Amino acid sequence: MSIIDQRAADLVDEFGMFDDWMDRYQYVIDLGKELEPIDESFRSDDYRIHGCQSQVWLQPGENESSVHFKADSDAQITKGLIAILLRVVNDAPAMEVASTDLAFLDQLELKEHLSPTRKNGLDAMIKQIRLYAGAMAARSAQ
Numbered sequence: 061m062s063i064i065d066q067r068a069a070d071l072v073d074e075f076g077m078f079d080d081w082m083d084r085y086q087y088v089i090d091l092g093k094e095l096e097p098i099d100e101s102f103r104s105d106d107y108r109i110h111g112c113q114s115q116v117w118l119q120p121g122e123n124e125s126s127v128h129f130k131a132d133s134d135a136q137i138t139k140g141l142i143a144i145l146l147r148v149v150n151d152a153p154a155m156e157v158a159s160t161d162l163a164f165l166d167q168l169e170l171k172e173h174l175s176p177t178r179k180n181g182l183d184a185m186i187k188q189i190r191l192y193a194g195a196m197a198a199r200s201a202q
Contacts, residue, residue: 064156067148068164075168084173085137091147092139098130111184113177114138118185120192125200127154127193141170141182149189154200157193162186 061069078084102119109116114135121128128150133139148164149157165171171179 062156062160063152064148064160064162067152068162068167071144071148072164072167081173088140088144088170089136090140091143092133092136092141095132095139095143095146096130098132102130103132109181109184109188111187112138112181114181116142116181116185118142118188118192120196122154122196122200123151125153125155125197126151127157127196129189129192137178138181141178142185144168144170145185145189149193154193154197158190158197160190 075084075087078087098117098119103117107117107119109118112133114133116133116138117131119130121130129146131139131142131146133142145162148162149160165182171182174182
């Protein structure tokens with residue numbers, strides 16, 4: 061099992077502890093509060109994820125062949141969503157992050173409980189993480 065798969069399974073287990081969706085939403089918000097702060101220089105349009113209703117900034121980083129992102133958002137739920145993604149992909153191999161399908165999100169049933177604009181934002185976050193990871197993997201391969 062890959063590191064991403066293991067972390068995803070752990071998150072699915074954690075979310076399984078909550079019977080009520082209001083409790084799950086609160087947990088998402090709480091995860092967002094634990095995000096590592098981004099450097100202020102990354103709060104620019106160059107690092108903003110477009111396609112999100114709220115503002116989301118993604119600070120890419122790498123350590124040898126693994127990725128490490130920091131992120132922030134001006135909306136609590138969105139901040140929690142990006143925190144979930146980063147918890148699964150941070151410090152994983154760049155190539156694995158670029159190619160993973162993040163199917164665990166279906167198991168969490170998040171998209172079923174998000175507004176259409178938040179779903180689009182989540183998809184945009186995933187796409188941007190994969191793009192950065194793909195670029196990092198390509199640089200490492202050279």
